[in-house]
Amino acid sequence: MKDFLAKSLRRRLILLALIIVSVPILVAGLVMEKSAEQSLLDEKKNKLAAIAYIVDVNLGEGGFDKILSERGALGASRQQKIEVLNQALTGLTDSLALSAPGLGVGFYSRDLDAIITYSPSDKFGYTVGQSIGDTHPGREVMETNELHVEFGSLVRGNILNAMRPLARDGRVIGYIFVNELTGDIHSQVAQMDRGLVIAVAIGLTLSILLILRVTEDMVKDVQTVIRGLRKLRFNLHEPITGVSGELGEVASTINDMASALGNARTLSENIMDSIGDGVISVDTVGNITAFNRAAETLTGYGAVEAIGKHYGDLFAEDASFHSRLLDTLQTGQAHFEGMMEYPVKNKKLWISVTSSVLKDIDGNILGAVTVFKDLTERKQLEDQVSHADRLAILGELMAGVAHEIRNPLTSIKGFLQYFQNAGSAEERAQYLPMLIGEVDRMNRIIETMLYFSRPCQKVVVQTDVALVLQETLFLVQSRAKSHGVRFEVAIEPNVPLVNLDGEQFKQVFLNLLINSLQAIDHEGKITVSAQYLPDTDEVEITFSDTGPGIPPDIREKVFDPFFTTKQAGTGLGLAVTQRIVIAQGGTIDIGDNPGGGALIRIVIPRAGSKEDTIC
Template sequence: MTTSTPAPSSSRFSRRLIPTALVVTGLLTIAAVVSTVLITLEHKRTQARAAVKASAVETAEYLARDAVGFVITSDFETLLHLVQAKSEKRGETTAFITDPAGKIISHPDSSRLGRKRDDDLHARSIQTGQIAARVRPEEGGETFEAAAPITAGGRAVGVARVDRSLRAPALDLGEVVTLVAPPTIVLLVVEAVLLYLFLNAVVRPIRSVSSAIADVAAGHHGRRVERPAVEELGLLAESFNRMAEQLQMTDAALLEEKGNLERALAERTKDFFRTHHSLLRIFESSPSAIFTTDLRGRITAANPATCALTGLSARDLIGRPSGSFYASPEDLREVQTALRREGRVLNREISVRRPDGTIRTVLVALSTIVSDRNRPMGVLGVGTDVTEKQDVERRMIQSERLAAIGQLIAGVAHELNNPLTGIMGYSQLLLSRPDASSVHGPLDRINREAIRMQKIVSNLLAFSRPHDPEWNPVGLNGLLEATIELVAYELKVNNIRVETDFDPSLPMTIGDFHRIQQVFVNLITNAMQAMADSHVGEKLFLKTEQAAENGENWLRVTVKDDGPGIRPDHVARVFDPFFTTKPPGRGTGLGLALVQQIIHEHGGSIRVASEPTKGTTFTINLPFRTDVPSEEDPAGAQTRGGGAGGRGGAKKSILVADDEPSICSLLYDTLKEKGYAVETAPSGDAALRKLRRRSFDLIMTDVKMPGLSGMELYDRVRTEFPGLESRVVFMSGDTVTEATRVFLGDRRDRCLSKPFGPAEVYTFVEQFLESQRRDQPA
């Protein structure tokens, strides 16, 4: 059996009658509701504006009363708290205070301090001594301004200002409903009554005829419609009687055809959904970003990987121009050109800009989608995020470069330490002679410059040497001075002037000297590079002080420059790993992240304040400890011996092995002067030959020498002269390379670091011989 809708003729007839009542009553209802809502809105708006004005005047009056004492005493910090308390964070209310001349002295927005607001409102308030108010039109609405004079002793010392937006507040929906509902309900009841009367009078006969026609259309072909009294309905009944006869003949054929079509459609539908679900699972499960666009470049589909890559939901992506994600306009032009010429783009790296401003590198393949008639329909794209892969590659390259630089520094330091030892040693020997008074000044300058070079080399070695964390007392003043010396040359060639303000009474803290030094090297280097690259700024200011914050005491270090500053959208991200504004090859984006990590490891905090063109300030707080030992440790004082005899003993013999003639000569002269019997050897092989001829009380050997090195000489002595290896001590200007560090290991107390002077040599030799004497059995 088939079903059908009511006859078109009766439906048209019904549509002539029913809408008449609906339109009339509907218009009446709509008119009443709209009128009521408009009246209610206007009433609420008037009340809201009056309340806003009264609130602004009251706030200004309270602010003037509360601020008078603080204005007189110029307590701007308390004034700031007052205006912040009277202001709203959403910007609806702004409170501020001006002096009698109209200059702003306190405002929640520090950038407005010092600006003039000597308008007629300000003048009226000062002149009348009363609260003045006005409504100021502005774009997007109106602002109500109130000014209350701040008086003391009968004169105005300032003006309390309050600006309040007159934008209408959100209406109370429940209140509006309460006002609108009664008349609306009454009108709806009237409409219902009219419709009921209309249906009884006109529509009921039409429904009776339509019911009979519907039965015939539904398959009850034996049913016939009697001719109603209404002429139009009679004609309609005759038409349906003829149609029923025709339907009876064709109904069976239609039912059979319908069954065949339904079965075929069901099978095709199953196949379609199986294919669709399979492709959809592939599309959504793919780790690669898959998307399609139309011919205008607007995204029409995007899988979850595309959403993750772009940082947007699928809903936000659909309809968005794909070209808006290209960080480089050149990339976009080249891709569009390749698609027009060849219809595809394979394995091309492009830079994608996410809505949050981050840039991702994506390897994409694009292909034009064509129709059955070979006409372009859009573009299919597949992309893989290779940002992390590139970052890892860059970090590996950077690590290799840093390792090479460390090796280079170690080699250079070793080569410098050898001549420095000779320069320092001989200048100190000459200074100790009474006949050198005529050249004492030049010799002293030579010695001081050599010591300065020693500090530079020591800082280079300390900075490039890998360290395990060593928690010891650290003096921040001395650490900063050593750091400035480390980068002094770069600062000088870049015309950067360093100013310091160190608190001489600054206590020490517990920390790792080298890791804290790395913090300040990174901060100073960043500031120097920013000023040099932008040609803005020339001063770097370092300050140490004791500070109280959040109820705790801190050691505070301030690093401030007058360079180009940092963009506001970058300030919050400067400590993010791999975030950098430098061009490729100039930075890894790890410097400030490492700085923050080190400071947090030490229980401290770091914050940054910066504005474009106004420089940058880093403030570091480290824990304040009062129980840390002072820098002068009596237990560490060196013991001065009594000469070559080592506490009155017999004359001691010393063998010196070093490939640097100046060092051999220096040690010979230095130790000979103290009464030691000294022999020198220019190589490890020569020293071994002398040991085969006689024994020595002390063997001093350089770690690195051509031929037989100091490390190899030590092994040969241990093999050929068992027990004599305990008398071997080492000299080295290289404590950075892995082989040297591993060899020295627990022998660091037996190593004399280059460069050294006569006093260090005396102390080292005497202490070592004294320890040898104590260890001998009685």
């Protein structure tokens, strides 16, 4: 298939040139042939008409009657008259017939209704005395007194027959016929056709030779351009040379475009290699098409090693990794991930990643591209900070636990010392329930502390937040009635399902509702609302009450473990609440209710948390 395109072009050029040259030649040849045939026929007709005229003139003014009169045969019988006229005129028609091979000449008498002569007489003399048929064109000639020249199949076969009326003294006395066999005419036409075909063939041959010579040079230049274009696929800075004329101008324009494209590609490659973030692009089937220097450094794969391979073969998906790039390629959905684990060569990185679809100028999809930044050191630092924070929190917890447990322990110790030295059965019966109550108090403190500090298993499913709120409200309904508190619920109907642990959030809502109930001394209102925030794809839940509110100076402390303003409180309820909300990827804020009291606002993403955060 070497140089297929150029050869194909040459064949097309030759075919086009042959059509352009041969069609006019063939049409001209056909026209010339028809014209020559017509000219030959006209010449034949004129020739036959001229011979008939000569015969007419040689017959003389008197016609047949003069000959019969001179020979004393006017009163003879029909047969005798035919014989007299034949003897008198056969010499004339024979001499004319013998002057041109294939010529037939004769007289026909209208009065005698018979052929008088038909020369050459040695061939056609037997026809003398015969009458023509009623439909014979000779009768029309005698009726119309007009010359007729036409093809016909008569006595001697297929002929071109000229029939000239014989008019004497204003009366048609017969006609002269002069004919020639059509075979002779056709042989002459065929001879003309052969000459014309030879001339056309010579013309076409010369045209083909000329076309081959012209296209050969053109195709050589085209082949040079094609070879140059193939080289440009691998080296845009290698120009096309050795071409002149119009194709030379085309080659020069291609060279300029290739040079500009090469410079642009070099600039793009330099920009790509200068970017500190990894950049990888794939085609529509997922094969890697671009792999910048930062991607080489971060992943451990070289560009030569990666380009051309399927993205999934290098970065295999598993239970902990789902490729955002391949998902974008399949669904067309762009991704913007804050932090995720990414499998590279012989290790895993923590990265931030974005992925989007690649399109051409017409909007057709070319593939997809991902840009990622290494956040491994940041993740390690955050883990260290988180560990330090947890240690600090643990210190606070221990201090709080020591403080909270010391009081009941002191009471228990005092009672035990008292019972050790004295105490009656009645006193034991009176004080033992108090001892048990102090032990239960310590147990509740320890249970709450454990719930706050230990990791818990989240059961994340698509959850109807409105339903969880309704179930939680039912749990505190009787308590609210006893306090004279009414609920006002405003949940928008378009709140979607949210990925979260419903049981944990029931605990969150229960903690907040109990706090609001405890804050209202008597008769008040608690408003619960939920709405969808489409701009951020989040759900907002608010709790507001008509209690005294939370002073600004302690709002930052209410989420600290063991911080409480209530005499019987442990100070862990809001700390646990905040921990659950953050674990779900949400936020919780405290503010003022415009009508007086506190307002607590929770915002959680509809898709849930991206990380397995400890709750």
